[in-house]
Amino acid sequence: MGHAPVQDSVEQAMTTHPGLAAWVAEIAELTGPEEIHWVDGSEQEYAALTHEMVEAGTLTRLNPELFPNSFAAFSDPKDVARVEGRTFICSEKKHDAGFTNNWMDPAEMKAILKDRFAGSMRGRTMYVIPFVMGALDAEDPKFGVEITDSAYVVASMRIMARIGTDVLRQIELTNAFFVPALHSVGAPLEPGDKDVAWPCSDEKWIVHFPEERSIFSYGSGYGGNALLGKKCFALRIASVMARDEGWLAEHMLILKLTSPENKSYHVAAAFPSACGKTNLALLDPTIPGWKAETLGDDINWMRFGKEGELRAVNPEAGLFGVAPGTGWSTNPNAMAAISKGNSIFTNVALTDDGGVWWEGMTDEVPAHLTDWRGNSWTPASGHPAAHPNSRFCTPIDQVDMLSKDYFSPEGVEINAILFGGRRKTTIPLVTQARDWSHGIFMGSTLSSETTAAASGAVGVVRRDPMAMLPFIGYDAGDYLKHWLDLSANGNQARLPKIFLVNWFRRTSTGGFAWPGFGENSRVLKWAIERIEGTADAVETPIGYVPTLASLDLSGLEVAASDVEEALRVVPAEWEEELKGIEEWYARFGDSLPAEMAGQLAELKARFAAY
Ligand SMILES: Nc1nc2c(ncn2[C@@H]2O[C@H](COP(=O)(O)OP(=O)(O)OP(=O)(O)O)[C@@H](O)[C@H]2O)c(=O)[nH]1
Ligand SMILES: O=C([O-])CC(=O)C(=O)O
Numbered sequence: 001m002g003h004a005p006v007q008d009s010v011e012q013a014m015t016t017h018p019g020l021a022a023w024v025a026e027i028a029e030l031t032g033p034e035e036i037h038w039v040d041g042s043e044q045e046y047a048a049l050t051h052e053m054v055e056a057g058t059l060t061r062l063n064p065e066l067f068p069n070s071f072a073a074f075s076d077p078k079d080v081a082r083v084e085g086r087t088f089i090c091s092e093k094k095h096d097a098g099f100t101n102n103w104m105d106p107a108e109m110k111a112i113l114k115d116r117f118a119g120s121m122r123g124r125t126m127y128v129i130p131f132v133m134g135a136l137d138a139e140d141p142k143f144g145v146e147i148t149d150s151a152y153v154v155a156s157m158r159i160m161a162r163i164g165t166d167v168l169r170q171i172e173l174t175n176a177f178f179v180p181a182l183h184s185v186g187a188p189l190e191p192g193d194k195d196v197a198w199p200c201s202d203e204k205w206i207v208h209f210p211e212e213r214s215i216f217s218y219g220s221g222y223g224g225n226a227l228l229g230k231k232c233f234a235l236r237i238a239s240v241m242a243r244d245e246g247w248l249a250e251h252m253l254i255l256k257l258t259s260p261e262n263k264s265y266h267v268a269a270a271f272p273s274a275c276g277k278t279n280l281a282l283l284d285p286t287i288p289g290w291k292a293e294t295l296g297d298d299i300n301w302m303r304f305g306k307e308g309e310l311r312a313v314n315p316e317a318g319l320f321g322v323a324p325g326t327g328w329s330t331n332p333n334a335m336a337a338i339s340k341g342n343s344i345f346t347n348v349a350l351t352d353d354g355g356v357w358w359e360g361m362t363d364e365v366p367a368h369l370t371d372w373r374g375n376s377w378t379p380a381s382g383h384p385a386a387h388p389n390s391r392f393c394t395p396i397d398q399v400d401m402l403s404k405d406y407f408s409p410e411g412v413e414i415n416a417i418l419f420g421g422r423r424k425t426t427i428p429l430v431t432q433a434r435d436w437s438h439g440i441f442m443g444s445t446l447s448s449e450t451t452a453a454a455s456g457a458v459g460v461v462r463r464d465p466m467a468m469l470p471f472i473g474y475d476a477g478d479y480l481k482h483w484l485d486l487s488a489n490g491n492q493a494r495l496p497k498i499f500l501v502n503w504f505r506r507t508s509t510g511g512f513a514w515p516g517f518g519e520n521s522r523v524l525k526w527a528i529e530r531i532e533g534t535a536d537a538v539e540t541p542i543g544y545v546p547t548l549a550s551l552d553l554s555g556l557e558v559a560a561s562d563v564e565e566a567l568r569v570v571p572a573e574w575e576e577e578l579k580g581i582e583e584w585y586a587r588f589g590d591s592l593p594a595e596m597a598g599q600l601a602e603l604k605a606r607f608a609a610y
């Protein structure tokens, strides 16, 4: 049963933190691994782990001349995305999970988890990963420890977060609280069993206990299901910490823009999964004289500073980006970062010379590939070579345009917040909110067509408040109230201006009305000119929309009529939209803040008078 070595390793006292030592011993006893490995985060350890995974067939080493120190992994075809239907918020009271979350009684859930995790690591190594989200020298560093039986998770966590011995020593030194995050792929090995390249279970449980701030993830090895510092901690658990401690944990990129006049601004933007955060975060502006630098591409922790200004930090250390659509023409900054190597790719296609490829990477499609399922592929195969949710996992410090402020624990002052979704109709390219409260309303009614980032149907319009629908760790109405209450304490004159954007509107002939990507710099320029009070706009019932002349379209090879289509406010479309918003707000019941109900009533009144 391997119990003796487990006890030995625990007693070799890898930590002086009594709570951590006890938790590790308890989990080892429950899950029964063959050995325990305390992750030190070193380069040697990474080299050894990736080497072992290559030997085991979990990783393919890429051609070092193309992608140095880089690997490709291929998941089980049933384990390719976050599983929202299997994700739970187990608060003591059902109401505290709200209508947007799956809930189960904590005691009932604990019993199920205990049963699933019992013996779940048999025949495997149990890794203990101390990690911190955000800076280790932050005023109040947010620690976690992930226990996992997946070496792929260890290697990926090393890219995505600060992990290892330095973090462990700091946890011990300050006797810090840490979020216990337990992960198992749920595929124990019995003596004589041969392992598979991507072990996982058909049954998946992604479970959060917000009151005790703990995470249990069973059955999946993929992305946000398994790299527990990311969505589970830095959004779901952190959103609850943020509510209790007076800050915000958001699904937002952070971007710094500098104008030709050398004035700098910081933009935060919340778009649902696979709706353009990484791309906007790594923006390559097409308008002359503007400079963009990135601070973050997925998660943003914000708090009010001493002067009541809203400050943002990115708690992550890597990019876990959607591969398809990331190419030299659309996102050269991401491509340059990836090309430096030190990356793990998951579910992309392999080229015959040992590199990787995905749809949209190059204009020219290779004549032959090995697709993500390991089959020989040609352009005639009739299906994509890379999975639509295939990902690159790359250290953020390989991004040439990384702002030096990324490393500052104080973060940067946010001047503008964008909310955006993927909508074929209705939502204009950009709309400025009338004021802060109206901006929160825009965020609370944000909608988007579903994508491959979560399992389930793709292309269905759903409401996604602040792009946080799958990530709010408590009641959604209380979450809106928290935004409103918190910002009331901020310096009102310095609150960011809020904008709603949609890069994905279609023309009547079906194509994208707006070219997107680097051209989105034109929209950001307009937003900044609105902050400065210099750009024109039309006041519509939904907010301020650019006049055609107020957008800088110089050098843009797009028909003015397409841009006009992108900007239109069509009352018939809004009649439908208002119905959707009403249905959405009805679902909040009593917990909808009155201020938001008031915003909806005002919007309806403005349309009635339009
Ligand atoms: N048409 C169009 N497509 C875009 C634009 N920006 C991003 N995309 C595409 O949208 C998809 C997802 O973009 P990402 O930037 O990776 O999305 P994300 O929000 O970071 O996604 P997550 O990592 O899942 O949170 C990719 O296929 C992109 O090519 C744009 O401005 N216009
Ligand atoms: O969590 C993941 O698997 C990837 C991601 O960033 C998202 O879905 O928003």
Ligand SMILES: [Mn+2]
Pocket (backbone or CB within 6 Å): 251, 272, 273, 274, 298
């Ligand atoms: Mn994301």
